[in-house]
Amino acid sequence: MNLKQELQQLNDKLDKFRRKLDAAEKRGDQGVILQFKQEIATLTKRIANVKGQQTRQLNKKGADVRSLPFNRALTKAEQADMGKLKASIKGLVVVHPMTALGREMGITKVTGFAPKSF
Incomplete structure (x- = not known):
């Protein structure tokens, strides 16, 4: 449980x-x-x-x-096609500001964290 x-x-x-x-x-x-x-x-x-x-x-x-060494805010186009984005970038973690993790981290925009730049 x-x-x-x-x-x-x-x-x-x-x-x-x-x-x-x-x-x-x-x-x-x-x-x-x-x-x-x-x-x-x-x-x-x-x-x-x-x-x-x-x-x-x-x-x-x-x-x-x-x-994770690289992070940046995601554009609206990237947010709209999240499946394509995640498939193209290995190890991408997307954090939304309204989730518990996003509130805890204090982010204000949908942000992607990855081991390399994207």
């Missing part, structure tokens, strides 16, 4: 436990309230751990892409 799926499942469980906690508080069931508060605390800690792991992976991928 990848981190994105795990994070989604953890958030679903957290939502479920919060709803059950609300119901237990309405009933006044102290034992169940304490149990769900502990569950929520452990899930919150696990979610923070998974998010940190995602951030580390994204930073590593960004560093790998940045280490």
Whole structure:
């Protein structure tokens, strides 16, 4: 299971436990309230751990892409025929500014990174 799926499942469980906690508080069931508060605390800690792991992976991928010796913004024509561009340039990595990697790298235009100039 990848981190994105795990994070989604953890958030679903957290939502479920919060709803059950609300119901237990309405009933006044102290034992169940304490149990769900502990569950929520452990899930919150696990979610923070998974998010940190995602951030580390994204930073590593960004560093790998940045280490490629050549980069430049892609023209609209190149963006329109991305398949042809990728086929002609071996090792090309295209980063869009609206993706997580693009936001992390701080790019503002669709940029191509490659081992040699293109």
